[in-house]
Amino acid sequence: MPLDQSPQSHQSSQIRINKRNEQKNQASPLIEKLPAAECIITDPAVVVQVMHTKKQLILQEIFHEALTIQELRKRTGLNPGTIKRHLDDLILHQLVFVEREERNTYNILMKFYRTTAEKFIINFQLPDDFQHKRKGR
Numbered sequence: 623m624p625l626d627q628s629p630q631s632h633q634s635s636q637i638r639i640n641k642r643n644e645q646k647n648q649a650s651p652l653i654e655k656l657p658a659a660e661c662i663i664t665d666p667a668v669v670v671q672v673m674h675t676k677k678q679l680i681l682q683e684i685f686h687e688a689l690t691i692q693e694l695r696k697r698t699g700l701n702p703g704t705i706k707r708h709l710d711d712l713i714l715h716q717l718v719f720v721e722r723e724e725r726n727t728y729n730i731l732m733k734f735y736r737t738t739a740e741k742f743i744i745n746f747q748l749p750d751d752f753q754h755k756r757k758g759r
Contacts, residue, residue: 667715
């Protein structure tokens with residue numbers, strides 16, 4: 623399912639990812655209910671994450687079900703290290719979370735990743751004074 627579509631059954635919860643606080647030591651707000659029905663993205667840094675081709679491939683695979691890095695490797699053909707790096711970026715930008723952790727038969731901890739929302743909406747606007755700044759060059 624494309625990133626801009628979602629089932630109609632969950633329409634009550636919503637999260638917003640806004641431009642982050644510019645102070646270095648301040649953490650981004652926690653997401654209270656996961657996964658939400660939709661996620662409205664206004665932060666340009668997060669827009670870049672969603673538009674990345676390999677990240678889109680990963681997001682589409684974990685959209686409806688939680689998967690491990692090894693399951694993602696089989697489905698996408700990407701290197702596990704590459705997948706882990708992209709997942710870390712997506713977690714940092716609150717687009718993905720670890721849904722659960724399980725130990726396999728070899729006692730290795732397996733993390734299952736899932737998108738934080740069933741629908742991602744990109745709402746990006748240029749600042750009101752953008753045109754004025756551009757003319758003033």
